[in-house]
Amino acid sequence: MVAQNRDAAAPKAILESLAGIRVLVVEARYYEDIADELLAGARAAIEAVGAEARVFTVPGALEIPAAMAILLKAGERRGEPYDAAVALGCVIRGETGHYDIVAGESARALMDLSVAERLPLGNGILTVETMEQALIRARVSQMNKGGGAAEAALSLVAIKRAANLEPTR
Numbered sequence: 105m106v107a108q109n110r111d112a113a114a115p116k117a118i119l120e121s122l123a124g125i126r127v128l129v130v131e132a133r134y135y136e137d138i139a140d141e142l143l144a145g146a147r148a149a150i151e152a153v154g155a156e157a158r159v160f161t162v163p164g165a166l167e168i169p170a171a172m173a174i175l176l177k178a179g180e181r182r183g184e185p186y187d188a189a190v191a192l193g194c195v196i197r198g199e200t201g202h203y204d205i206v207a208g209e210s211a212r213a214l215m216d217l218s219v220a221e222r223l224p225l226g227n228g229i230l231t232v233e234t235m236e237q238a239l240i241r242a243r244v245s246q247m248n249k250g251g252g253a254a255e256a257a258l259s260l261v262a263i264k265r266a267a268n269l270e271p272t273r
């Protein structure tokens with residue numbers, strides 16, 4: 105397996121400056137065991153910098169973008185806007201073309217939401233061929249993709265702050 109550059113995340117000092125930020129986590133629990141690992145990894149990464157995770161669950165990956173948009177707006181209206189968001193899920197190819205819809209449309213919608221709203225977003229939706237591939241990528245003790253998605257979102261918060269687009273708290 106090709107080595108992956110995990111150093112792309114923001115330096116530890118910057119991540120540690122993110123204490124107290126609010127992170128919206130929307131998880132699809134289509135595969136419970138996978139979801140457990142992804143969420144554990146994401147929670148650990150968020151709490152490691154002293155940030156707060158607020159977790160919401162939807163049936164499948166296709167529901168994540170709409171749920172995220174709804175919850176982001178609700179947070180704004182409550183006067184408790186989210187600083188970042190993380191999507192967690194697992195899409196495993198079956199017998200039909202539905203995989204392409206679920207995998208492609210959820211990713212596309214999340215990218216559109218992130219860019220349009222300048223939303224620091226990490227996409228931890230696995231798109232794989234087999235359960236074995238999913239387990240290796242989900243497990244915190246192995247590839248920890250949930251943690252990676254959360255770290256990506258946190259790194260974007262740091263960039264947004266450095267760009268002075270977000271008042272430092």
Ligand SMILES: Nc1c(NC[C@H](O)[C@H](O)[C@H](O)CO)[nH]c(=O)[nH]c1=O
Nearest residue numbers: 132134163164165166193194195196
């Ligand atoms: N096959 C997978 C799905 N399919 C369900 C869709 O995400 C959606 O809930 C349904 O089409 C109703 O709108 N979802 C996953 O998260 N993972 C899959 O492998």
Ligand SMILES: CC(=O)[C@@H](O)COP(=O)(O)O
Nearest residue numbers: 196198199200202203206
């Ligand atoms: C990703 C999916 O929607 C897929 O798991 C559904 O399986 P199938 O294509 O066999 O209906």
